[in-house]
Amino acid sequence: MRVRTAVIPCAGKGTRFQPITRTVPKELLPIVAKPALQLVVEECAGAGIDHVVLVSSHAKPAIAAFALDVTEHMPGMRMSVAYQDEPLGLGHAVGCARAAVGDEPFAVLLPDELMGDSSLLAQMIDVCERTGGSVVGLKQVPREEVPAYGVIDPSGEMNADGVVAVRTMVEKPSLAEAPSDLIIIGRYVLTNDVFDLIDQVQPGAKGEIQLTDALRVQAASGPFHGVLSRIQRHDTGNPLGWLTAVVDIALDDPTLSAPFESWLRERLAP
Numbered sequence: 001m002r003v004r005t006a007v008i009p010c011a012g013k014g015t016r017f018q019p020i021t022r023t024v025p026k027e028l029l030p031i032v033a034k035p036a037l038q039l040v041v042e043e044c045a046g047a048g049i050d051h052v053v054l055v056s057s058h059a060k061p062a063i064a065a066f067a068l069d070v071t072e073h074m075p076g077m078r079m080s081v082a083y084q085d086e087p088l089g090l091g092h093a094v095g096c097a098r099a100a101v102g103d104e105p106f107a108v109l110l111p112d113e114l115m116g117d118s119s120l121l122a123q124m125i126d127v128c129e130r131t132g133g134s135v136v137g138l139k140q141v142p143r144e145e146v147p148a149y150g151v152i153d154p155s156g157e158m159n160a161d162g163v164v165a166v167r168t169m170v171e172k173p174s175l176a177e178a179p180s181d182l183i184i185i186g187r188y189v190l191t192n193d194v195f196d197l198i199d200q201v202q203p204g205a206k207g208e209i210q211l212t213d214a215l216r217v218q219a220a221s222g223p224f225h226g227v228l229s230r231i232q233r234h235d236t237g238n239p240l241g242w243l244t245a246v247v248d249i250a251l252d253d254p255t256l257s258a259p260f261e262s263w264l265r266e267r268l269a270p
Contacts, residue, residue, distance in 0.1 A: 001104055001105060002048070002125075003049065003107055003125045003128060004050055005049065005100075005101050005102070005106040005107070006044045006049045006051070006106060006107040007055060007094055007107070007108045007109075008027075008037070008040055008053070008054050008055065008109050008110075009090060009093040009110065010025065010027045010037065010055060010056045010057075010060070010063050010111060011056050011060070011083075011084040011093060012026065012087065013087070016237070016238050016239065017029070017239060017242075025060045026112075027063065027066075027111045029236075030246075031114065031236075031242075031245055031246055031249055032250050035066065036245075037054075037063075037066060037111050039114050040111050041070055041077065043109065043117070043118045043121060044107070044118075045074065045076075045077055046117065046118030046121075046122070047118040047121040047122040047125055048125065049107060049121075050077055050078060051077075051080065052067075052070075052077065052080070053079075053080045053082055053097045053100040054067055054079065054080070055081075055082050055084050055093045055094070056081055056082070056083060056084070057083060057085050058083055058085055063081065064081050067079035067080070067081050080100040082096045082100050084096045087208075088207060088208055088209055089206075089208030089210050090110075090208075090209075091198045091201055091208075091209035091212075091213065091214055092198070092209040094108055094190075094194070094195075095198040095199065095209070098195045101195075103192055104192060105128055105129075105190060105191050105192055107121060107125065107187070107188065107190075108188040108189075108190060108211075109121070109187055109188075110186025110187075112186065112235060112237035113185060113186040113236070113237075114233070114236060114249075115187070115231055115232070115233055116233070117231055117232075119231055120137055120227065120230075120231055121137075121187055121189075123161070123162075123163075123227050124136075124187060124188075124189040127163055127189070127225050127227055128189040128190075131223040132191070132222075132223060133191060133222050133223030134191050134215065134218050134219075134224055134225075135188070135189040135190075135225050135227060136152070136169075136187070136215070136225075136226050137185045137186070137187030137188070137226070137227060137229055138164075138183065138184060138226040138227060138228045138229060139182070139183050139185045139229050139233065140181055140182055140183075140228065141181055142181070143181050144175065145183075146175065146178040146180075146181055147172055147173060148172065149172065149183035150170070150171045150183065150184040150212055151169065151170050151171075151179060151180055151181075151182065151183055152166045152168075152169055152179070152180055152183075153166070153167045153168045153169065153170060153179035153180065154167065155167035158228065162229075162230065163227055163228075164182070164225065164226050164228070166224045166225060167219060168219050169184065169212055169215060169219065171210075171212055182228070184212075185229060185233065187229075188211075188215075190218075193218070194211075194214050194215070194218060197214035197217050197218065198211070198214045200214075200217075201213045201214055234248065234249075
């Protein structure tokens with residue numbers, strides 16, 4: 001079954017960006033002339049997705065306004081808004097989209113992560129459709145960075161296309177116990193049974209329902225794969241990451257790159 005729907009969790013408070021996020025949602029902070037969330041929606045469209053579900057909070061009415069704007073200015077893209085008014089974890093956020101998603105497989109994109117193009121998501125969708133199982137996006141990192149992330153335990157060798165079967169996932173393992181150097185990044189393509197599994201997840205110590213707990217059950221019971229990202233990726237979840245994304249994307253903009261690079265060189269000259 002073709003993946004046509006994506007879920008984008010947008011209910012977070014953006015505390016690392018306060019005070020601006022007390023009035024402007026973090027997801028709508030500008031990346032040059034576009035809201036960051038716009039770039040994620042465009043990634044969805046480039047991968048063949050035509051329905052996006054934004055999981056927001058009633059305290060962030062600008063997200064719903066953004067959804068209306070996309071509907072008006074992106075023909076063929078349908079937008080829905082679901083609500084998560086308590087921060088109960090990524091699994092809970094995805095579960096809040098269940099009614100809007102329906103009975104089909106779907107993608108999940110974390111809006112803090114901006115990808116250079118749609119190719120990774122499109123490949124993940126193809127792997128899901130071919131295998132009938134869920135898929136996570138992966139990045140290879142230096143071994144010493146692994147303990148800061150969720151990591152996969154591969155059950156075989158990665159093929160030439162960057163696809164690898166996954167046995168299970170380990171959240172923030174010690175360096176000695178890390179099963180690989182392949183971390184999970186904020187792109188998922190999930191089969192619909194994950195909703196029932198999310199309902200069964202017990203909240204952790206902070207009262208949060210983690211998506212990874214449901215994915216471990218999927219990986220243990222059926223086909224589950226990871227796809228290695230080979231495209232540009234920016235983590236905009238903190239001010240430095242957001243700033244580097246703005247600079248990189250501005251330098252790639254054909255109308256801005258030459259004058260901006262000239263100014264940067266002058267500004268940084270000793």
